[in-house]
Amino acid sequence: SAGSSAAGHSVIVDPDGRIVVAGTRFQSGVQGLILIRLQPNGAFDESFGTGGTFAPPGISIGTGGYPARIARAVGGGYRVMAHPESVPGNQNCSVYGITDTGMLDAAFGTAGVAAAPSSDAGAADGVVHCRSLAVQPDGRLLLGGRRANVDGAYVSRLLANGATDPSFATVAAPAQLRSVTSLAVGASGSIVVAGNDRTGLSGAIVVRMLADGTLDTLFGRAGVATVDLNARRAAVPFISDMKVTTNDALVIAGNSYDSGYSGGVFVARLLGNVAGGSPGVLSISQRRVLGTEQGAQAV
Numbered sequence: 001s002a003g004s005s006a007a008g009h010s011v012i013v014d015p016d017g018r019i020v021v022a023g024t025r026f027q028s029g030v031q032g033l034i035l036i037r038l039q040p041n042g043a044f045d046e047s048f049g050t051g052g053t054f055a056p057p058g059i060s061i062g063t064g065g066y067p068a069r070i071a072r073a074v075g076g077g078y079r080v081m082a083h084p085e086s087v088p089g090n091q092n093c094s095v096y097g098i099t100d101t102g103m104l105d106a107a108f109g110t111a112g113v114a115a116a117p118s119s120d121a122g123a124a125d126g127v128v129h130c131r132s133l134a135v136q137p138d139g140r141l142l143l144g145g146r147r148a149n150v151d152g153a154y155v156s157r158l159l160a161n162g163a164t165d166p167s168f169a170t171v172a173a174p175a176q177l178r179s180v181t182s183l184a185v186g187a188s189g190s191i192v193v194a195g196n197d198r199t200g201l202s203g204a205i206v207v208r209m210l211a212d213g214t215l216d217t218l219f220g221r222a223g224v225a226t227v228d229l230n231a232r233r234a235a236v237p238f239i240s241d242m243k244v245t246t247n248d249a250l251v252i253a254g255n256s257y258d259s260g261y262s263g264g265v266f267v268a269r270l271l272g273n274v275a276g277g278s279p280g281v282l283s284i285s286q287r288r289v290l291g292t293e294q295g296a297q298a299v
Contacts, residue, residue: 006034009067012078018045022070022080025055032056033082035098036055049102056104058224069132074139074160076100079108081133081143092116093130094159095141107161114162115135116143116154128154132183134191140165144173145182153177153195154215157213169213176207176224181254186272194239194252203228204237206270218273225270229256236284237266248272 008023017040025034034055037048044052052164070150078098094117097108104112116128130145139160149152153176157168177195181204184192189211197205203226210217215223229237239254249272255265 004204006036010069012070014072016040019283020070020078022068022082023202024068029279033080033096034103035070035078035080037102047101050182053074054102056096065122067131071128071133071135071141073097074137075134077105079133079135079141081130083098083129093128093143093145095133095143095162097162109162114158114284115154117136117158117164118147128156129151130154131179131181134183134185136189137187142183142191143186144195146179147174152198153179153180153193155183155193155213172209172213172215172223173207175215177205182242183253184242184244186248187250190219190244190248192242192244192250194242196293204239206239206242206252208248227252227268227270229266231256244272246272265286 006020006023006025010022012020014020019038019040019236021036025032027190032055034053034115035049036053037045039045040051044157046052046216048054068080070080077100079097080096082094084094084187091106095109095114095116096107097112097114099105106112108114114160116130118128121180127148128145129148130143134142134145134204136142141158141160142159146152152174154172157165161167173193173195173216177193178196178198179208180193180195181184182194184280187194191209191211191213193207193209195205197203206243208216208223210216217223219225227237229235236257237254239252241253245250245251250270251267253265253267
């Protein structure tokens with residue numbers, strides 16, 4: 001409409017071929033959540049929301065580097081992760097239940113909205129910032145990101161109705177990662193989490209957990225695999241998307257940043273439960289070393 005614009009952040013394809021996009025809509029200085037559903041031929045699906053769009057005026061969201069994510073709910077409808085804007089720069093992660101007809105699902109959460117469980121309730125604000133959303137085959141929802149004002153990753157799980165899942169362990173990923181950039185779920189129930197290493201080393205980290213959230217020590221090196229790329233200088237791979245395939249093999253995709261400059265996109269595949277392996281990764285934890293002209297040896 002006049003005076004408005006929209007940006008898509010996440011897209012899925014329904015089993016019947018319809019395309020659903022989640023993102024933000026900017027209108028009259030307000031940034032809000034928007035979903036658009038298209039027919040397989042690209043035309044707006046008039047049976048969804050209003051003319052093919054769901055853009056409730058009461059939901060004002062702020063991206064803050066954490067875009068909206070959408071996933072197909074088990075049994076129909078959608079689950080959308082976004083950050084309602086309460087205080088500028090302090091967005092709380094929430095999940096919205098959307099029906100197949102483009103309305104808030106009253107049976108999900110509270111009036112269609114479920115707030116992400118805070119794993120740092122002792123902090124002053126208890127705010128969590130989410131970057132990734134995944135739906136398990138049983139309908140439970142996984143959220144991944146980082147804890148605000150706390151140095152550590154964030155992974156939590158909601159039941160299919162939006163309530164917090166008390167059976168899920170939340171310590172495995174934060175023990176390894178500074179933040180979570182992507183989540184994926186395997187057919188066997190395994191949960192794979194990618195993110196940035198807590199130690200500050202340049203490689204990206206992939207952690208595999210069991211269905212209850214505890215570390216799967218049979219994966220990688222005691223549950224953790226490091227992904228590094230060839231580069232002229234220190235590079236920082238950022239895994240933005242993952243998919244679990246046969247035998248829990250993992251296809252990952254993202255960007256690599258070389259000393260502040262984009263090193264280009266990459267795609268890689270990690271072996272799952274198949275025997276074999278690749279060369280290891282040797283990293284140096286100290287970023288800079290002062291050497292003198294008189295020094296006879298560099299170590």
